[in-house]
């Protein structure tokens with residue numbers, strides 16, 4: 001049995017099925033990211049795990065103990081679970097030391113030492129302890145929120161979009177810090193995020209939700225390269241989805257014959273390629289000939305619109321990413337090459 005087991009979890013609000021039968025297993029010491037479009041039920045799932053809401057059906061088991069289900073409901077304050085919310089939710093009238101020490105008994109002999117250790121753990125200077133939350137930046141406040149949640153020595157940490165208010169550079173740095181702190185503390189973690197890149201880089205397991213249901217869960221690389229369906233493919237990154245005919249281990253499509261990752265004969269199929277699998281070369285050697293019809297600069301990469309002639313003599317449009325350095329100009333004739341294999345979508 002896994003450390004955390006969610007089985008058949010359901011939660012409805014009036015006519016809305018916020019969660020419609022969720023099954024998910026989380027291994028001890030791992031990091032799971034839950035992603036999905038707005039309103040798909042991510043926060044509801046976290047609230048059920050934390051114990052702020054009761055499920056209508058299904059069960060939640062942590063390390064073999066039932067927290068919810070079969071007539072059992074352990075209230076939030078009795079669950080060994082920490083939560084860091086989107087805005088940190090620090091107590092504004094308390095000092096940073098008092099915020100961090102909130103969950104530590106007032107008469108604990110090592111209280112001050114633990115507060116000092118926790119602020120060090122999240123990479124902040126001891127001088128911050130005397131300040132109030134409004135005297136800290138957003139990123140610093142999130143570190144304090146993490147220290148406060150860790151003070152109760154939780155066995156499971158829930159992170160509800162804790163980086164979303166931070167700017168891009170700080171987000172990536174905070175993500176690394178938080179992952180490192182939680183790993184060092186050996187705390188199993190569940191992160192809810194809108195951001196697919198964040199999910200793929202932070203987690204050992206990514207779970208993609210849609211409309212109250214879990215579409216697919218697995219290792220980030222597996223989900224990215226071998227998504228179960230189009231929705232998961234498109235949600236996790238830019239996807240090039242092409243019609244193809246599959247025979248003899250190859251997908252035959254406008255880009256030529258590409259090896260497929262499943263050996264099946266199919267007259268009509270859809271294949272997935274990721275933009276980084278497509279290379280561009282000057283059109284000297286023949287092959288799939290194409291022309292660049294648009295180029296949009298966005299710093300390190302350009303988004304290129306490319307028209308490729310299909311069998312019927314018409315043009316199909318592909319949108320590709322290319323490093324800005326050396327990107328072909330609009331009007332350039334190019335040849336497209338494909339590396340790796342195509343994933344056959346079911």
Ligand SMILES: Nc1ncnc2c1ncn2[C@@H]1O[C@H](COP(=O)(O)OP(=O)(O)OP(=O)(O)O)[C@@H](O)[C@H]1O
Nearest residue numbers: 013016017018036037038039040041042043044045
């Ligand atoms: N207390 C509530 N009362 C009524 N409906 C609710 C309540 N909480 C959530 N919902 C509904 O349940 C669905 C799931 O909401 P939830 O907040 O879990 O989604 P989410 O994936 O976290 O969205 P977001 O990414 O926008 O935060 C939504 O349709 C929402 O309107």
